Amino acid sequence: MQRSSSPEIEIDTRRADTVRRTLWYGLVVVILIWCAVIPVFDGNLSLYFAMMMWVTLATGLNFIAGFTGYMPFGYVAFYGIGAYATGIAVKVLGMSVYLAIPFAGVVGVLFGLLIAPTLRLSGIYFAIVSLSLAIICQRAIALMPEEVTGGSLGLNLGVVTVREHGYYAMLLILVAALLTASWLARSRLGKALKAIRDDAEAAEALGVNVTRSRLYAWLLATLFPALAGGTQAWFTGALDPQTAFDVLVTAKTVIYAMAGGLGTVLGPLVGTVVLVWVDELIWRAFPVLNNFLLGAIIAALILFAPRGLIGSLTRRYPRLRRYIM
Template identity: 55%
Template sequence: MQHSPAAVPAAHATRAQDQRISQLRIQIAAAVFLAIVAVFCVLPLFASNTSFAFYLMLWIIMASAINISVGFTGYLPFGYVVFYGIGAYATGICYKVLGWPIFPSLLLAGGFGIALAMLFAPTLRLKGVYFGIVSLALATIVRLVISNLPSEITGGSMGLILAGSNNPVLSYYTMLLVLVLTLACVLWLSASSLGKALKAIRDDDGAAACVGINVPRTRLKAWVLAAVFPALAGGIEAWHTNVVDPEYAFHVLVTAKSIVYAMAGGFGTILGPVVGTTALLGIDHIIWQKFPLINLLLLGLVIVLLMLFLPRGIVGGLLRRYPQLRRYIA
């Protein structure tokens, strides 16, 4: 079937317009991210207590990283906390037991996150709830194995105390560095051929394979990217608090919060996890200050209402209600 002479230029013009719109979205998202990073950069100069900002950065990293798995590939890992926990323990063991400096310990934490992602790679053959349940089971197994290792290595059920490592300012800016790397990765992924391939796989993996995309290898790349950032965040949080606790490091609530914060903003969007995390964590902080006895009840009510009225998240809901914003928001 031959195309008319007028159809070819029209197709090129449409493609060029789509590229310009995509570039504009990326530029706007990059500007928003730069503004957020600038605020976090100068905040310690004006605030004596940076605890809220530190954990806001941590949860933005967790939500943005899980969005790589869920938003780009459609894989929802219920055991996502395993990467956070392995990063915390790798940092604790290297610093406390082996006597390494803190930064090499953190680098190894990221390496352990990648290694664990590679070890769990066969689970990517599963789909939907089966993948989620298996990932949760594997996270439970890892937690039990670590808890039952000799106490000289992991501290047993009591965990590890990283005495002498505490440096709130340096750990704050290290978390900020990981935040920058996470957001930069999301921006790159959204504009790259890898990101486009992942979205094609998410929508229809069979069709993606037919057009030449190596589905298993492409999924594995996203899985590794989604694993390294929570491992680094877990290691930095352990350094910041001086404690590695097996109950908290592998607590299912870490996964739940990552999912809820990303979902509140909108899975599959660039800005969604940042917006959702900032909104819910801010609301949680205000509720906890005003109503400490019923803060969990009120926060749960807020989440239920959000899911009822904005099932696609804040950013997703805006894009659905105002389609013209798709030119500017991704």
């Protein structure tokens, strides 16, 4: 049988992979440097912190929603639990905040492990149970004794932590999330997950251990929001059950990730940066109808670019795939 290809194309695919990787790591370095010097120039620290946090959350969500197709509507639970684990570790256990953040990550992953059986459910049932669990967590924390969680008033960490350090911690977590995403996309686990997303039954018939692969993705997806939630509590110096478990956190995360394109590494990053920025612009220009325009943008994205900015672009122009991770 004759080979139906020219060797040039063969070199090209291999090179495309190198090009993609170089572009991606270059971008990560640029982000790292850019965000690192912001406090020095006294930039808008809160805006940049928010941006980094949302990118981390959206990237974390991508691990489960983008790579396996599960949509955890109660994603905020991990963020809230991370925030509270940090708060309790610092205020009640007297732990240093630098140790409290990894502790929060561990707690988040353990909670993910605890509710991993929910992955048995599919579609809307998984979504509803996930949402309900987030609400149960919120109410449970409000019910706990005030000496531990501060009840419905929450906890105040401001006195014992330094805000700028919280900013840099977020930057480190962001970079870790981005590198994890690019590692996952290239790894065998990532391929197994994408296969599961596209057709779980076929993947299993080809020897993929669906339950185990999904669990790994789930645990990765629970780690980052817990870290981000803890760092948010550190940066703002306060936390309470209403904001720590706000359903809007899930909704925004999903929308940012989806706007950029779930299932791509670059998507959640681009989607978040664009939408947070647009949100900020709208907020300044039209303070009254801010949410109306945001809602309209979301609706338009879903209707006209269902795979998000990056996903729709690479669908229209498949050649771009060689540059986009």
